Amino acid sequence: MSLNVNEHTSDIAREALAIFDSVATGAKAELARFKGPSAESLAPLNTLTTEKAVAKLNEIGREILNGHQILSREPAIARVIAADESDNITTFYISRFAPSGLRDSKVRFASYNAPVGRLASLRPGGYIEVPGGSLEVLERTVFHAEALPVGWDSLDTIFEADGQKTVTVTSLLRLLSERDAPADALDEIERMLKDAEVDDNVTIGRKRGIIDKMQLRDQAVLDEYQDAIFRLSLDSQLLILGPPGTGKTTTLIRRLGQKLDPHGLSDDEQSLIDASPSPLPHGQSWIMFTPTDLLGQYLKEAFSRNNVPAPDLRIKTWIGHRKELARNHLSILRTANGGGPFILKDSAATITPDAVQSPIEWFEQFQTKQNSDFWSGLEGAAAILSSATDAEIAKLGDRLRAAVQSAQTTSAASGIYALVSLSEDVRRVLGRVRADVDGVLKTALARAQAGARAQGENFFEQLIAFLDTLDDQTDQADDDLDDEEEEEEDRPTNKPAAAQRAYYAALRLQARSKARRRSASSRSALVLDWIGDRGLTDTEASGLAERLGWQLSLNRFSAPVRQYLSKVPARYRQFRRSERGGRWYPDGNPGRDLHPLEADLVILAMLRAGNALLADNRVRRNIDQSAYESLRALYDIQRNQILVDEAPDFSPVQLACMRALAIEPIGSFFACGDFNQRITDWGSRSEESLQWVEPSLQIQRISIAYRQSRQLNDLAKALADPASGNQSDADLPEDVNNDAMSPVMASGLSEPEDVALWLSQRLSEIERSVSPRPLPSIAILVPEEAAVRPITDALNAVIEDQNLHAVACVDGKIIGRDDEIRVFDVRHIKGLEFEAVFFVGVDRLAASEPSLFERYLYVGATRAATYLGMCADDEIPPSLARLSDHFGERW
Numbered sequence: 049m050s051l052n053v054n055e056h057t058s059d060i061a062r063e064a065l066a067i068f069d070s071v072a073t074g075a076k077a078e079l080a081r082f083k084g085p086s087a088e089s090l091a092p093l094n095t096l097t098t099e100k101a102v103a104k105l106n107e108i109g110r111e112i113l114n115g116h117q118i119l120s121r122e123p124a125i126a127r128v129i130a131a132d133e134s135d136n137i138t139t140f141y142i143s144r145f146a147p148s149g150l151r152d153s154k155v156r157f158a159s160y161n162a163p164v165g166r167l168a169s170l171r172p173g174g175y176i177e178v179p180g181g182s183l184e185v186l187e188r189t190v191f192h193a194e195a196l197p198v199g200w201d202s203l204d205t206i207f208e209a210d211g212q213k214t215v216t217v218t219s220l221l222r223l224l225s226e227r228d229a230p231a232d233a234l235d236e237i238e239r240m241l242k243d244a245e246v247d248d249n250v251t252i253g254r255k256r257g258i259i260d261k262m263q264l265r266d267q268a269v270l271d272e273y274q275d276a277i278f279r280l281s282l283d284s285q286l287l288i289l290g291p292p293g294t295g296k297t298t299t300l301i302r303r304l305g306q307k308l309d310p311h312g313l314s315d316d317e318q319s320l321i322d323a324s325p326s327p328l329p330h331g332q333s334w335i336m337f338t339p340t341d342l343l344g345q346y347l348k349e350a351f352s353r354n355n356v357p358a359p360d361l362r363i364k365t366w367i368g369h370r371k372e373l374a375r376n377h378l379s380i381l382r383t384a385n386g387g388g389p390f391i392l393k394d395s396a397a398t399i400t401p402d403a404v405q406s407p408i409e410w411f412e413q414f415q416t417k418q419n420s421d422f423w424s425g426l427e428g429a430a431a432i433l434s435s436a437t438d439a440e441i442a443k444l445g446d447r448l449r450a451a452v453q454s455a456q457t458t459s460a461a462s463g464i465y466a467l468v469s470l471s472e473d474v475r476r477v478l479g480r481v482r483a484d485v486d487g488v489l490k491t492a493l494a495r496a497q498a499g500a501r502a503q504g505e506n507f508f509e510q511l512i513a514f515l516d517t518l519d520d521q522t523d524q525a526d527d528d529l530d531d532e533e534e535e536e537e538d539r540p541t542n543k544p545a546a547a548q549r550a551y552y553a554a555l556r557l558q559a560r561s562k563a564r565r566r567s568a569s570s571r572s573a574l575v576l577d578w579i580g581d582r583g584l585t586d587t588e589a590s591g592l593a594e595r596l597g598w599q600l601s602l603n604r605f606s607a608p609v610r611q612y613l614s615k616v617p618a619r620y621r622q623f624r625r626s627e628r629g630g631r632w633y634p635d636g637n638p639g640r641d642l643h644p645l646e647a648d649l650v651i652l653a654m655l656r657a658g659n660a661l662l663a664d665n666r667v668r669r670n671i672d673q674s675a676y677e678s679l680r681a682l683y684d685i686q687r688n689q690i691l692v693d694e695a696p697d698f699s700p701v702q703l704a705c706m707r708a709l710a711i712e713p714i715g716s717f718f719a720c721g722d723f724n725q726r727i728t729d730w731g732s733r734s735e736e737s738l739q740w741v742e743p744s745l746q747i748q749r750i751s752i753a754y755r756q757s758r759q760l761n762d763l764a765k766a767l768a769d770p771a772s773g774n775q776s777d778a779d780l781p782e783d784v785n786n787d788a789m790s791p792v793m794a795s796g797l798s799e800p801e802d803v804a805l806w807l808s809q810r811l812s813e814i815e816r817s818v819s820p821r822p823l824p825s826i827a828i829l830v831p832e833e834a835a836v837r838p839i840t841d842a843l844n845a846v847i848e849d850q851n852l853h854a855v856a857c858v859d860g861k862i863i864g865r866d867d868e869i870r871v872f873d874v875r876h877i878k879g880l881e882f883e884a885v886f887f888v889g890v891d892r893l894a895a896s897e898p899s900l901f902e903r904y905l906y907v908g909a910t911r912a913a914t915y916l917g918m919c920a921d922d923e924i925p926p927s928l929a930r931l932s933d934h935f936g937e938r939w
Contacts, residue, residue: 054250056209057207057217057223057250058223058224060127060189060207061202061205061217061220062224063127064124064127064189064191064202064205064220065199065200065201065202065220065221065224067123067124067141067155068123068124068193068200068202069123069199069200070123070150071119071123071124071141071143071147071150071157072119072120072121072123072195072200074119074147074148074149074150075116075117075119075120075123076116076120078112078116078148078149079113079116079117079120082112082113082116106329107329107330107331108310110331110357111308111309111310111331111355114145114355114357115144115145115146115355116145118143118144118145118353118355119143119144119145119147121195122143122144122193122268123143123147123193123200124141124142124143124191124193125143125144125160125168125191125193125268125269126140126141126142126160126167126168126188126189126190126191126268126269127139127140127141127142127187127188127189127191128140128142128167128168128170128185128187128188128189129185129186129187129188130167130183130184130185130186131183131184131186132178132180132181132182132183132184133181137186138156138183139154139155139156140155140157140158140164140167140168141155141156141157141158142157142158142159142160142164142165142167142168143157143158143159143160144160144161144268144353144354144355145159145309145355146158146159146162146311159309159311159312160269161305161306161309161311161312162311162312163176163178163314164176164178164183165312166276166279167183167185167188168190168269169269169270169271169272169274170185170188170272170275171185171188171208171272172185172186172187172188172208172209172211173185173210174272186209186210187207187208187209187210188206188207188208188209189206189207189208190205190206190208190268190269191205191268192204192268196221198221199221200221201219201220201221202217202219202220203218203219204216204217204218204255204257205217205220206254213252213253213783214252214253214254214783215250215251215252215253216250216251216252216253216254216255217249217250217251218248218249218250218251218255219249222249223249223250253783253784253785254781254783254784255784255785256757256785256786256788256913256914258818258821258824258913259825259881259882259883259913260821260822260824260825260866260883261825261866262346262825262863262864262866262870262880262882263346263349263350264298264301264346264347264349264350264881265298265754265755265881266350266353267295267298267754270295270298270299270302271295271752271781273750273752274295274298274299274302274750277299277303277748277750278299278300278302278303278306279303280303280746281314281316281317282307282313282317282320282321282714282716283317283320283713283714283715283716284716284717284718284746285707285710285715285716285717285718285742285744285745285746286717286718286719286745286746286747286748287695287719287720287721287735287738287745287746287747287748288300288718288719288720288721288748288749289720289721289723289735289747289748289749289750290720290722290749290750290751290778291722291724291751291753291764291768291777291778291910292722292725292753292755292756292764292778292907292910292911293753293754293755293756293778293881293910293913294750294751294752294753294754294778295750295752295754296693296720296721296722296750297347297350297693297720297879298350299720299750300336300691300693300718300720301350301351301354301356303691303718304334304336304351304354304356304689304691304718305351305354305356307689307716308330308331308334308355308356309355320714321688321714323713324688324711324713324714325671325683325711326683326686326687326688326711327683327684328687328688330688331357332362333687333688333689333711334362334687334688334689334690334691335363335364335369335687335689335690335691335709336358336362336363336364336691336692336693337364337365337366337369337690337692337693337698337706338363338364338365338693338694338879339365339366339693339694339697339698339728339878339879340365340860340876340878340879341365341860341861342857342860342861342876342880343693343694343878343879343880344360344363344364344365345863346863346879346880347363347693347879348363351363366698366702366705366706367644370644370647370648370651370702370705371392371647373685374388374392374647374650374651375387375392377681377684377685378614378617378650378651378654379614379617380617380642380647380650380651380654381642381647382640388617389617389618389621389640390617390640390641390642390646390647391640391641391642392642392644392647393641393642393643394643394644396638396641396642396643396646397638397641398624398633398634398641398642398643398646399632399633399634399643399645399646400631400632400633400634402631402632403631403632403633403645404645404729404730405729407645407648407649407699407700407701407730408700408701408737408740410632410649410701411649411652411653411701411704413632414620414623414649414653415653415656417619417623417626418616418619418620418623418653421619421622421623422611422615422619423452423455423456423463425604426448426452426467426604426605427449427452427453428601429448429600429602429604429605430445430448430449430452430601430605431445431449432445432597432598432601433445433448433449433598433601433602434446434448434449436598437594438598440477441477441481441598441602444470444473444474444477445601447470447473448467448470448474448605451463451466451467451470452467454466459660459664460612460657460660460661461660461661461663461664461666461667462664464608464609464612464661464667465664465666465667467608468608468609468670468673468675468676470605471605471606471607471608471675474602474605474606475606477602478599478602478603478606481595481598481599481602482599484595485592485595485596485599488584488588488591488592488595489551489552489555489556489592491588492555492583492584492588493548493551493552495582496551496579496582496583499582500582507582508544508547511547511550511551511575511578512544512546512547514575514578515543515546515547515550515575516543518571518574550571550572550575551575551579553571553572553575554572554573554575554576554579554583555576555579555583555584555592556572556592556596557570557572557573557576558576558583558584558589559584559588559590559592559593560593560596607675607678608675609661609675609676609677609678609679610678612657612661613654613657613658613661613678613679614654614678616650616654616657617650620646620649620650620653624638624646645699645701645730648699648701648702648705649701651705652701652704652705652708655682655708656704656708658679658682659682659712661679662679662682662712663712667679683711685709686710686711687709687710687711688710688711688714688716689710689714689716689718690706690707690710690716690717690718691718691719692706692717692718692719692720692721693719693720693721694720694721694725694878694879695719695721695732695738696721696723696725696726696731696732696733697721697725697726697727697728697731697878698728698731698732699728699730699731699732700732700737700738700740700741702730703719703732703738703741704740704741706719707741707742717742717745719738724768724903724906725878725903725906725907725910726903727875727878727900727903727904727907729899729900735747751777751778751779752778752779752780752781753778753779753780754781755910755913756778756780756786756910756912756914757786757787757788757789757913757914758780758786758787758788759787759788759789759790759791759934760788760791760909760910760912760913760914760916761778761780761786762934763791763909763916763931763934764778764906764909764910765777765778766931766934767902767905767906767909767910767931768906788914788915789914789915789936789939790934790935790936791909791912791915791916791917791918791934791935791936792810792916792917792918792935792936792937792938792939793917793919793924793928793932793935793936793937794806794917794918794919794920794937795919795922795923795924796920796921796922796923797888797919797920797921798921798922800835800838800839800841800842801842801845801846803839803842803843803888803889803919804839804842804843804845804846804847805846807828807843807846807847807886807888807917808843808846808847808850809938810886810915810917810938810939811823811826811847811850811852811869812850813938813939814884814915814939815850817939822867823852823867823869824882824883824884824914825866825882825883825884826869826870826883826884826885826886826915827869827870827871827872827877827880827882827884827885827886827911828843828854828869828870828872828885828886828888829872829873829874829877829885829886829887829888829908829911830871830872830873830874830888830889831873831874831888831889831890831892831893831896832873832892832893832896833858833859833873833875835873835888835889836856836858836871836872836873837856837858839871839888840854840855840856840871841856843869843871847869852869853867853868853869854868854869854870855868855869855870855871856871857870857871857872857876859873859876860872860873860875860876860877870882874887874893874904874907874908875904877907877908877911878907880911881911881912881913882912882913883912883913883914883915884912884913884914884915884916884917885908885909885911885912885915885916885917886916886917886918887905887908887909887916887917887918887919888918888919889920889921890905890918890919890920890924890925890928891920891921891922891924891925892920892921893905894925894927901925901927902927905927905928915939918935
């Protein structure tokens with residue numbers, strides 16, 4: 049490297065360290081006097097507006113506080129010299145958060161999230177459009193600032209200039225101490241030693257970093273492709289595809305950070321946020337879905353670095369969120385107080401393999417059927433009312449029939465809106481009919497009780513005792529389908545109330561039994577058999593049957609929004625019953641059991657139904673009416689932004705549920721993943737399936753792999769599944785020495801002690817290779833959870849003499865310390881990265897997971913940045929043995 053480059057580099061270093069000190073000092077001063085924004089000026093506003101405004105002020109205060117804390121730890125991430133169209137030169141210092149109160153005529157300060165922050169991602173020669181023209185990058189310096197006892201430094205600083213080679217300086221402080229030494233203080237030998245130190249401190253090209261902690265690698269400045277993606281408009285629907293190590297998750301997190309930063313939002317984006325009906329402040333109105341809890345914990349540090357608080361409420365697995373939605377919000381699952389008709393069971397044998405493999409067809413068949421059932425049910429109910437002998441009911445039935453028929457030529461939302469306008473009249477007439485029905489039922493119950501008392505007995509107590517003899521599952525078959533047609537009532541919480549409800553249900557069955565066939569084994573049928581002649585007279589039954597028909601039909605129209613949304617679970621039960629023994633369901637009665645993938649179907653149908661209503665302007669204008677209460681509740685579960693990591697691990701139906709949780713008018717949905725890394729049977733397999741999730745989905749690809757060495761990147765390409773059409777096309781970054789160690793492989797290690805000895809030898813080789821640095825982050829992957837502790841114990845028995853320690857990460861819930869070697873079941877390591885990875889018992893995994901083995905192999909192998917080792921109990925599986933040319937035996 050020429051002396052001129054050294055001198056210029058030293059000048060930049062000297063300027064940068066001074067700027068670091070100035071920015072950090074200013075940030076600490078701001079923190080010392082920070083009091084937060086005041087809400088006093090909001091007093092004249094109404095209560096609701098005040099609450100939202102105060103929440104927004106609190107968000108701004110948090111942003112400012114966290115931003116200054118970040119600046120005090122990391123004053124800048126890049127320095128850029130740019131020229132405008134008139135060749136005017138400006139020096140920019142770009143930080144994660146914009147410094148305030150700094151005055152320097154020679155430089156400009158900017159947040160990376162701001163539009164001008166894109167300069168930091170461009171190499172010399174790149175340019176951005178700005179108001180009044182464009183800016184071209186002439187030089188770029190990327191920092192990794194660090195506060196030391198002697199002052200600020202920047203480690204592995206990258207210097208780039210147009211027409212010159214990229215240079216990496218290990219330490220700016222060291223560079224300045226070498227360059228600033230007085231010439232007359234050095235004799236010839238000392239000068240030679242200094243020159244050698246300079247050569248050691250300055251490297252041509254970029255250096256590969258070493259992963260020494262279990263956390264997402266910090267990429268303060270994205271490359272230009274990632275940068276362009278994360279700056280797309282807030283209301284985008286986007287999927288990032290790319291091989292392992294290309295920064296997909298990093299881009300996802302940086303996007304969220306930018307879209308939560310007021311300085312990073314455009315006026316149009318801010319207008320969308322202001323118009324959002326989300327009850328949460330924008331800074332809290334987001335959810336990120338990950339396939340495992342471990343990945344969520346792993347990402348938290350990355351969120352923190354980007355000024356994004358990430359509590360468990362906002363980083364979720366779909367498994368947990370599905371249950372929360374189905375149980376607490378959508379009334380799909382049964383609770384102690386009633387709830388829905390189902391009990392969620394992971395082991396439920398209620399669906400066929402076809403349902404797992406073809407979720408889109410399965411959902412669309414159900415959706416078509418349940419929509420048809422809803423409208424045909426309304427049409428039939430209106431016809432019954434139109435033919436009623438009661439003139440008022442018949443006239444109302446004609447009006448309802450016209451509204452239902454008009455919906456067939458418009459939209460569901462138009463039809464529901466028209467029915468809501470008639471619902472008040474419906475409820476008035478329904479009240480009259482219900483009173484008549486209740487009178488008949490109460491009369492019969494009083495007669496039965498009086499008859500028993502005349503014989504010295506208590507009919508009601510006998511009924512309670514009989515109900516206690518019935519299996520709780522008895523009422524789970526067809527009886528619930530009957531109840532679904534009655535008005536909604538809270539489930540009784542005491543035995544007398546439950547007995548009264550059961551008696552009335554049995555009498556309703558008696559009245560309708562001649563017209564409608566009922567299951568002899570349903571709960572109501574069993575109660576009716578027990579009641580015998582203590583029920584309705586023939587005259588009562590005949591009159592009640594007619595009124596029950598009216599009541600049932602009026603019930604369908606009394607709350608049309610609730611019927612449309614909340615009765616989806618009931619319509620799913622009917623669909624499942626009608627399809628027993630077909631393509632989607634095995635023969636037999638599933639009772640209340642619900643497979644998790646079935647829950648996804650019901651959730652999606654409910655969310656899409658709700659969103660279809662909310663898309664209608666008339667509905668939104670009247671959303672505060674009581675008739676739309678169940679629709680308003682949808683806003684409580686939706687968020688301004690939905691993000692998904694490792695998207696192909698989720699089924700298209702699950703992803704569609706997540707998309708439906710993105711509140712309009714924003715509709716922000718941002719996902720990333722790699723089809724080659726799908727390790728679930730139900731996961732998404734193609735871009736076409738994701739276009740079904742969101743037809744306007746943009747798909748962006750990134751291909752520069754920053755994680756792996758050349759040797760491991762070559763292996764990843766060989767492991768990728770060509771039959772899937774998703775071959776790994778990862779390119780390595782320019783100006784980086786990507787050469788490292790070849791992976792190693794061994795076989796015949798059937799006992800934990802043999803595996804432990806082999807691992808300890810490889811660990812010693814790694815430790816010698818990275819010396820004098822400590823051992824980097826290391827993971828050992830085992831083929832099943834049962835092997836985690838035995839391998840950990842065997843390894844600790846061998847490596848304690850090296851003062852090393854392994855930790856068993858049981859169920860993927862124990863992360864361990866940074867100085868520990870972590871042992872995981874391979875199923876928990878999606879999205880993680882380590883400097884070294886060992887995959888043991890690969891042949892055992894091949895035997896237990898034949899359909900997913902190659903994907904697990906690909907995922908496990910691509911967790912490693914530099915060192916990868918694999919071993920088998922017996923023989924190396926053929927799919928891996930064919931790649932033996934990529935492997936050695938030791939390092």
